[in-house]
Amino acid sequence: MKLGVVRFPGSCDEVDALLACRRFGEAEILWHRDRDLHGVDVVVLPGGFSYGDYLRVGAIARFSPVMEAVTEFARAGGPVLGICNGFQVLCEAGLLPGALLPNTGLRFLCRQVEVGVANPATAFTRACARGERLSLPVKHGAGRFHASEAELDELEAAGQIALRYAAGHNPNGSARDAAGVTNAAGNVLGLMPHPEHATDPLTGSVDGGKLFESVAQHVTEGAAVPA
Amino acid sequence: MSEVATAQRHRELGLTDSEYERIIDKLGREPNRVELAVFSLMWSEHCAYKHSRKLLGRLPTEGEHVVMGPGENAGAVDVGDGLAVAFKVESHNHPSAVEPFQGAATGVGGILRDVFAIGARPIAVLDSLRFGPLDSPRSRYLMNGAVAGIGHYGNSIGVATVGGEILFGEPYEHNCLINAMCVGIAPRKRLVRSAAAGVGNLVVLLGAMTGRDGIGGASVLASAELGEGSASKRPSVQIGDPFEEKKVLECCLELLDRELLESLQDLGAAGLSSSASEMASKGEVGIDLDVARVPRREPGMEAFEVMVSESQERMLCVVEPARLDAVRAVCDEWDVRCTAIGAVTDTRRLRVLEQGEPVGDMPVEALVDDCPLYDLAPERPPEPVYAPPRARLTAGADLRSTLLALLGSNNIASKRWAYEQYDGLVGSRTVRRPGSSDAAVLHLAHDGASGAIAMSIDGNGRRVACDPYTGAVEAVLECARNLACVGAEPLGLTNCLNFANPEKPHIAWQLEQAVSGLADACRGLGVAVVGGNVSLYNEGGGGPIYPTPVVGMVGRVPDPGSLPETGFVEDGHAIALLGPFLPALAGSELEALRGEMADGLPELDLEAHARALEAARAAVRAGVLATAHDVSDGGLACALAESCLAHGVGAQVDLDALVARVGEGEAEADALEVALFGEGPGGMVVAGPHDSVEQLVASLAPDTALILGETGGEHLTVETGATARLEIEVAAAATAFERGVADHFS
Numbered sequence: 001m002k003l004g005v006v007r008f009p010g011s012c013d014e015v016d017a018l019l020a021c022r023r024f025g026e027a028e029i030l031w032h033r034d035r036d037l038h039g040v041d042v043v044v045l046p047g048g049f050s051y052g053d054y055l056r057v058g059a060i061a062r063f064s065p066v067m068e069a070v071t072e073f074a075r076a077g078g079p080v081l082g083i084c085n086g087f088q089v090l091c092e093a094g095l096l097p098g099a100l101l102p103n104t105g106l107r108f109l110c111r112q113v114e115v116g117v118a119n120p121a122t123a124f125t126r127a128c129a130r131g132e133r134l135s136l137p138v139k140h141g142a143g144r145f146h147a148s149e150a151e152l153d154e155l156e157a158a159g160q161i162a163l164r165y166a167a168g169h170n171p172n173g174s175a176r177d178a179a180g181v182t183n184a185a186g187n188v189l190g191l192m193p194h195p196e197h198a199t200d201p202l203t204g205s206v207d208g209g210k211l212f213e214s215v216a217q218h219v220t221e222g223a224a225v226p227a
Numbered sequence: 228m229s230e231v232a233t234a235q236r237h238r239e240l241g242l243t244d245s246e247y248e249r250i251i252d253k254l255g256r257e258p259n260r261v262e263l264a265v266f267s268l269m270w271s272e273h274c275a276y277k278h279s280r281k282l283l284g285r286l287p288t289e290g291e292h293v294v295m296g297p298g299e300n301a302g303a304v305d306v307g308d309g310l311a312v313a314f315k316v317e318s319h320n321h322p323s324a325v326e327p328f329q330g331a332a333t334g335v336g337g338i339l340r341d342v343f344a345i346g347a348r349p350i351a352v353l354d355s356l357r358f359g360p361l362d363s364p365r366s367r368y369l370m371n372g373a374v375a376g377i378g379h380y381g382n383s384i385g386v387a388t389v390g391g392e393i394l395f396g397e398p399y400e401h402n403c404l405i406n407a408m409c410v411g412i413a414p415r416k417r418l419v420r421s422a423a424a425g426v427g428n429l430v431v432l433l434g435a436m437t438g439r440d441g442i443g444g445a446s447v448l449a450s451a452e453l454g455e456g457s458a459s460k461r462p463s464v465q466i467g468d469p470f471e472e473k474k475v476l477e478c479c480l481e482l483l484d485r486e487l488l489e490s491l492q493d494l495g496a497a498g499l500s501s502s503a504s505e506m507a508s509k510g511e512v513g514i515d516l517d518v519a520r521v522p523r524r525e526p527g528m529e530a531f532e533v534m535v536s537e538s539q540e541r542m543l544c545v546v547e548p549a550r551l552d553a554v555r556a557v558c559d560e561w562d563v564r565c566t567a568i569g570a571v572t573d574t575r576r577l578r579v580l581e582q583g584e585p586v587g588d589m590p591v592e593a594l595v596d597d598c599p600l601y602d603l604a605p606e607r608p609p610e611p612v613y614a615p616p617r618a619r620l621t622a623g624a625d626l627r628s629t630l631l632a633l634l635g636s637n638n639i640a641s642k643r644w645a646y647e648q649y650d651g652l653v654g655s656r657t658v659r660r661p662g663s664s665d666a667a668v669l670h671l672a673h674d675g676a677s678g679a680i681a682m683s684i685d686g687n688g689r690r691v692a693c694d695p696y697t698g699a700v701e702a703v704l705e706c707a708r709n710l711a712c713v714g715a716e717p718l719g720l721t722n723c724l725n726f727a728n729p730e731k732p733h734i735a736w737q738l739e740q741a742v743s744g745l746a747d748a749c750r751g752l753g754v755a756v757v758g759g760n761v762s763l764y765n766e767g768g769g770g771p772i773y774p775t776p777v778v779g780m781v782g783r784v785p786d787p788g789s790l791p792e793t794g795f796v797e798d799g800h801a802i803a804l805l806g807p808f809l810p811a812l813a814g815s816e817l818e819a820l821r822g823e824m825a826d827g828l829p830e831l832d833l834e835a836h837a838r839a840l841e842a843a844r845a846a847v848r849a850g851v852l853a854t855a856h857d858v859s860d861g862g863l864a865c866a867l868a869e870s871c872l873a874h875g876v877g878a879q880v881d882l883d884a885l886v887a888r889v890g891e892g893e894a895e896a897d898a899l900e901v902a903l904f905g906e907g908p909g910g911m912v913v914a915g916p917h918d919s920v921e922q923l924v925a926s927l928a929p930d931t932a933l934i935l936g937e938t939g940g941e942h943l944t945v946e947t948g949a950t951a952r953l954e955i956e957v958a959a960a961a962t963a964f965e966r967g968v969a970d971h972f973s
Contacts, residue, residue, distance in 0.1 A: 009470070009473070009474055009561070009562060010383075010470050010473055010474075011385075012382075012383075012384070012385025012473075012650075012653050013385070013653055015654075015655070015673075016653065016654065016655040019655055019673060020655075047653075048385060049382075049383040049385075049469070049470060049473075051470065052383070052468070052469070052470025052471075053383075053470075054470070107375070107647075107648055108378050108379075108382055108648045108649075108650075109647050109648070110646075110647055110648070110649060110650050110651055110652065111647055137652055139382070139650045139652060139653075141382075194652070196655075197652050197655060200655065202658055202670060202787060202788065203652070203655060203656070203657055203658055203670070204652075
């Protein structure tokens with residue numbers, strides 16, 4: 001498996017993501033000006049503050065040249081993981097439903113939270129059991145997932161809210177405790193918690209590795225996953 | 228401008244008449260407007276250290292680990308494996324007292340630039356903050372803004388904020404302190420100095436455009452007391468753009484990796500004036516700059532404004548002409564502005580041109596070395612300088628309510644509200660997060676090194692106010708003890724000296740005593756000072772701040788895989804107290820809560836403390852301890868309570884031995900109170916399996932190691948003479964500790 005981590009100007013966690021990816025496969029950095037994806041099997045959009053995020057989180061990054069290729073790759077079923085700012089970019093790019101608003105507390109928050117796997121049938125959760133709890137850190141100021149009530153009902157019914165904050169762990173006021181959301185096909189996942197910061201026992205938990213193991217299975221065994 | 232107008236103007240710019248005469252003498256004529264502006268900043272306290280430079284010579288700056296000492300943008304020490312760790316602490320007090328968000332944000336931005344200016348990648352930020360008590364709306368406003376500003380800059384640029392301290396006291400109400408320390412890592416061969424070299428080489432400005440922001444900041448804000456009109460100084464505060472700095476950071480490190488730069492320097496206080504003259508001075512060359520080539524953010528800027536602007540996110544470098552195209556290519560890739568604005572000359576003069584026409588011409592030596600240095604006139608004040616703190620605890624409170632009051636007090640309560648606003652994880656090096664150990668620990672595996680580094684920043688101004696010499700010694704000891712809690716041996720030290728107006732004899736005395744204390748403590752522990760910063764004139768409407776030397780240290784941790792943490796982790800562990808800890812109420816938090824303030828602290832035996840630190844490090848490095856926690860504010864009772872509440876593990880301890888240690892000449896009840904809440908350097912609470920802890924204690928001298936008791940249960944129980952004297956539910960202690968600060972912001 002070869003993973004590509006996109007570096008936008010202002011990305012902060014791209015090296016962290018690269019290091020995590022390399023525990024599970026080959027990985028390289030993709031530059032925001034790249035128009036092709038160097039043949040990678042998985043694309044990771046990392047955390048950070050792309051282009052400074054001065055306008056609205058993720059709003060500028062979605063227009064960068066590399067996003068055309070990422071969009072094409074995602075629409076063709078390629079697995080794409082958006083972490084934190086990457087999630088925000090995917091929503092802005094229309095590859096994921098909903099939007100991410102400032103936390104209800106209106107402050108940046110960095111803390112370890114518990115997240116439950118609500119749908120183990122996606123490209124990034126298939127190595128997990130339904131209901132499995134993962135300990136992952138969050139660190140963001142704009143992570144409150146928002147969509148209309150009707151949309152939220154549809155997302156829930158379709159299993160697109162793949163990860164949920166455990167009771168008492170929702171750090172940002174996300175609707176339906178949504179921590180991670182997929183597209184309808186389940187090949188694109190955006191989440192606010194940072195799985196790449198949970199792959200080394202020395203620096204915290206290793207639960208984030210489950211997402212990378214999942215996509216490794218997805219790549220090697222093919223996309224057919226029992227729903 | 229007429230000569231008469233200029234002569235009046237030098238005073239407005241903060242120069243004395245005799246300093247102005249000296250400038251005329253050095254130039255051989257009256258300075259023009261540009262020259263006067265440049266001189267006024269270069270000769271300001273902030274840039275010239277004219278009241279502190281003589282004293283700073285007392286600090287030891289040489290040691291086996293030192294790679295770069297004071298004088299460069301940041302200090303650096305060797306950590307083995309071909310790597311160096313760069314670090315420095317700097318203040319941004321006055322700007323933050325005027326506009327806390329941008330003041331603190333640009334304080335972080337500035338210290339980051341200092342570290343990458345020498346070729347190191349910033350990997351950690353620690354902050355030492357001081358505010359007035361939180362029941363004051365102004366203090367809450369300042370703290371709210373400063374914490375948000377630090378988070379904004381550090382989070383956005385992707386450097387982990389891993390530690391720090393926040394303390395409170397009435398003297399900081401009008402003049403808060405914002406000290407930021409940055410730690411960076413570099414292959415030793417990438418380290419670069421700031422000395423300009425190579426006559427004919429180009430001087431290239433990188434990064435942001437130059438605007439009118441921060442004009443005169445170094446003299447207007449940093450070198451004078453804040454008074455009634457501070458709000459009108461707001462335009463002197465710089466505005467930060469972490470996105471720009473992120474690009475400049477990555478661009479500079481790539482330029483250095485490709486060996487395209489001869490030297491590199493950040494633009495900080497006094498902007499181009501200071502950077503260019505420092506680079507020329509160190510390289511013993513001259514520099515010509517053409518201000519017309521400097522990209523500007525606003526039209527109509529005059530030459531002097533371009534020379535003194537403190538616009539952020541700018542770097543100055545020296546480039547061989549043949550490499551300029553390669554430099555441009557890297558800058559284009561990162562979308563970083565890159566403009567050749569001048570050249571290195573052999574004149575030893577800083578010449579300022581505007582479209583080729585000279586508008587200023589000054590000897591570099593006059594700018595950098597000839598500012599008059601002033602002798603202090605220290606005088607011990609005949610009576611205490613500070614009013615005692617406001618009483619917050621009634622006399623006669625029982626031990627339980629005293630402990631709860633201490634745990635919930637501003638100084639001791641959890642700072643979670645603040646540190647949760649900081650990204651402490653980016654970089655994937657953070658082994659110990661804020662709140663989990665006394666020193667932050669970052670491993671170096673991604674950088675190609677074994678082991679880890681630990682870092683801490685400490686200082687207790689109120690104790691220094693009680694006794695400037697001993698208080699400063701204690702700051703060094705506490706920082707070293709925090710490192711010892713994770714088994715780290717100090718490699719180097721940086722300090723920030725925050726004091727009030729040194730022209731006043733009693734402030735000069737504080738400064739002189741504190742620097743002596745720092746110097747003696749550094750020598751006693753064998754630690755070299757590799758850099759630092761001095762912030763004077765910290766007094767607002769409320770009088771002088773407490774004298775606040777802040778000490779930052781970086782140490783090496785051989786094995787980050789088996790480190791103890793601050794909390795008790797399981798039932799049935801033996802608890803011991805290590806170190807020559809002799810608690811006293813003088814200078815303690817309890818004394819402050821009672822509205823009292825001692826004059827003088829107990830003397831201490833530096834050699835005994837150095838030996839104890841060595842023993843503590845060895846004990847931690849042996850890998851048998853589950854818990855190690857420094858005894859500091861609030862004394863042993865607070866240290867034990869903090870260890871209990873971290874994971875909700877109780878403890879039963881017997882203090883007979885400690886009471887006997889402190890008890891000579893004291894009534895028994897008083898001795899217990901001192902043993903519980905008294906403070907002093909040298910104490911460390913440790914816990915681990917019985918065999919290991921008992922063996923450890925048996926191996927140490929009885930006056931530096933005591934078995935206290937055992938972990939377990941849901942209470943912290945303290946006994947003497949087999950009778951419980953203090954019993955508190957861990958949950959109640961936790962509530963007081965968690966709410967003490969947070970409740971002020973909800």
